[in-house]
Amino acid sequence: MKHPSVPGTQPQEPEPGLVLALERTGAERLADVGGKAANLGELLRAGLPVPAGFCLTTQAYRRATESAGLDAVHASLAGASPEDLPGLATLAAYARDLVLAADVPADVALAVREAYAALGPDVPVAVRSSATAEDLPFASFAGQQDTFLNVVGIEAVLAAVRQCWASLWTDRAVSYRAGHGISPAGVALAVVVQRMVDAAVAGVLFTANPVTGRRHEAVIDASPGLGEAVVSGAVNPDHFVVDSATRRILERLIGSKAVVIRPLPGGGTARVVQSDAGTRPCIDDAGLLALELLGRRAEVHFGAPQDLEWAIDDSGAAWLTQSRPITTLYPLPERQHAPGGTRVYLCFSLAQGLTRPLTPMGLAGFRLIASSVARAAHFEVPNPHDGPAPYAAAGQRLFFDLTPVLRNGVGRALVPRVFDVMEARSAPVLRSFFDDPRFSVTSRSPWRLLRHVVPVAARARVPESLLRALVRPEAALRRAERFGERFRAALAVPAGSTAVQRLDHVERILGRELFPVVPNILPLPALGFALLAAAGKLLGTSAGPGALQQVLRGLPHNVTTEMDLALWELAEAIRADAGAAAVFAGAGSDAEAVPELARRYQARELPAVVQSGLAGFLGHYGHRAVAEIDLGVPRWSEDPAHILGVLANYLRLEDPGQAPDRQFRKAAQDAEAQIQRLAAAAGQRGRLRTALVRAALKRTRMFAGLRELPKYHIVEALAAVRAQLQAIGTELAAAGRITDADDIFFLDLVEAREALAGRPLHTVVEGRREDYARELGRRHIPRVLLSDGTEPEALRSRAAGTGADAGVLGGTPASAGTVTAAARVILDPQGARLEPGEILVAPSTDPGWTPLFLTAGGLVMEMGGPNSHGAVVAREYGIPAVVGVPDATTLIPTGQRITVDGGDGSVVPEAGPAP
Structure with a gap:
């Protein structure tokens, strides 16, 4: 048949x-x-x-x-x-x-x-x-x-x-x-x-709360009939949250359940509309607890939280019809030192403006750096390669345990205030723990903090530096410059060093040379901002709102600003040379043109103005990059494509009045004029007050720009470390221990030493590369994460009157001014194109982004505070900026005209459909 x-x-x-x-x-x-x-x-x-x-x-x-x-x-x-x-x-x-x-x-x-x-x-x-x-x-x-x-x-x-x-x-x-x-x-x-299953009731079960991240809460949605009604979203189901530890029903929301899907005799299904199902739950507490237990057994078997589909038949028997991992949960910190109790972890990656994951070698480098900081402060670190006790990694991002800070009275007073100006969205999250009994204060004495801070300050001669800065500010600047020269000299490795000696050199830089940068340089910009605040106190109400912020425009001694203006100067030189300018024609819109320019530069085929000018720029700033705190990220000197793309964008700016160097000079002049106005206002209350305000604000301008210098030196060191690791990787690849030289960045320092001793690590590298590639696709990174998986910010509702529903996106004022223009959402600046005058909307920024600032009409960032990197640079360029705007890159589409008010911290999309 x-x-x-x-x-x-x-x-x-x-x-x-x-x-x-x-x-x-x-x-x-x-x-x-x-x-x-x-x-x-x-x-x-x-x-x-x-x-x-x-x-x-x-x-x-x-x-x-x-x-x-x-x-x-x-x-x-x-x-x-x-x-x-x-x-x-x-x-x-x-x-x-x-x-x-x-x-x-x-x-x-x-x-x-x-x-x-x-x-x-x-x-x-x-x-x-x-x-x-x-x-x-x-x-x-x-x-x-x-x-x-x-x-x-x-x-x-x-x-x-x-x-x-x-x-x-x-x-x-x-x-x-x-x-x-x-x-x-x-x-x-x-x-x-x-x-x-001839289901009387069915639905879905999450063994962890997918909204808050809490691993101890099971979430159950249920509706009569087949589970397809719940899975497809055809019905408002009953919704329950069960505490897996206490077996208590924490939430109970009865849905309308207006649609029921039933099987038909002979095959197929039908939708049945019912009118009264929303008045009572479709499953009792015993059934909920039985489902929670089944889900927990599945989670234990798989070793990860699960998203399950289930059905209960007419006899009351429960069946599981599907199980999959909950892929949207953020991973828990991999290392939790303190036994018992919930811990609070802050994402240091986001605080540094970095949303992408770090390579394994990048994480290993930070473990050693963090250990050097802890040891300098007289904390015990059993194994520096593991990092100090507060260090943790989650989702290949850096986290630090802030629980001891929250349990200390001095820590509570200081740390949230720092975040108010550095990463404003984290500050209220940290303060939300003040009333949580799990994090009640256990120590109010400042002595525990002082015995760790004072030795570091004394060794770096911080009191002497502050006094010198007050009395002889120019001498303080020269001392900072001499420190930088000595620091660069310490990064050199002797010629002819073996691979093992190079690795020793790497660990010496990361473990000993890097940390002194902070106590030797940071007190100067800290003093600058402190003097700004002191001037505000002396002025009282005579200053007026936002008056002091104008003093921070066009700051001198800012290495990042100097870098951006040097790149603009190169663009002007290219513009003045017809042959050089012709090379860039169309490069701002042609995706293939910039890589070709990079190839020609490496082959020394570009016109002399471009070739020598770019070589000079990279000689000074080639150690920088986007996501530059990661050892695994190529520097601009290795791949200049990003810089060439920025140059192409600069050459599209045709309005001479908008030239960044002119804007910067004008900002500096306006700031100096503002100092005179504020000093005159202070004079109404006495000559001494006039002198004090003028001196304070002059020193603010001298020192505040040095805020970027510690990171600049640290990145110099990381670039030197990367160069040594590349040399080691080349040797390991030649010996067959890894496949490519860059594979070394998917090992850690201990594994690199093992590879030099003969261990092949191809399989390790392959798995790490796959993990890293997956993490690159993760968009949502929690700024604060609890050890039970809870994302505290997910529990906080937006303030009334802000958010997309109200038509206004609220954030933190960062740079005064108002601008209305088209938005350009950029998630990664590599190869990005920003039309002159467009408003840059970004998740966060680090110095690798700032070349885009020169032609931006405004700035909106999802993260940051008024003194975060992006805010500081935006103020110096006179760009209206609002930072700490939740979900800005999702809520604002590219092309949408928006109004950015950097004075009140609002972002207002224009009415009408988005493009």
């Missing part, structure tokens, strides 16, 4: 491996059964209730599609990105047609027929897609492929299998894979066929 699904062919014996019982699936069979089936198999291994069924493996999919022409689709999709939506949609539709037109091999159909018959005669089943790139720890792919419920009869099952195969090529699935960098050629689809 001919098989009805495959006309003209005779059935063959099923090939082994086409079908597997769910009991035989598991994590080790992921490539054969896909993520959904593998996780169901793991649930069965854990002894958890899962409906009986089988899995049609990826081998069947490949058999059915091997001659369908998908190889051409794979090739066309290689390197595609989600931004190319029209092209992706066309290719996806073509691929679906190919799959649907492909014959189901006879032996595959027979295998499905036999496995389905084993479940019972015409038993209702769910036919569900299970892709190899699905339900993974880093990407859930939830809902990307299709599921068919209450399928009855073998012909309907086979038709559903074909539809599942085709759903691997939906627009959303293709775009999702492109966004996660997953090769289309490596993805295949298995199909799970399971007995239907």
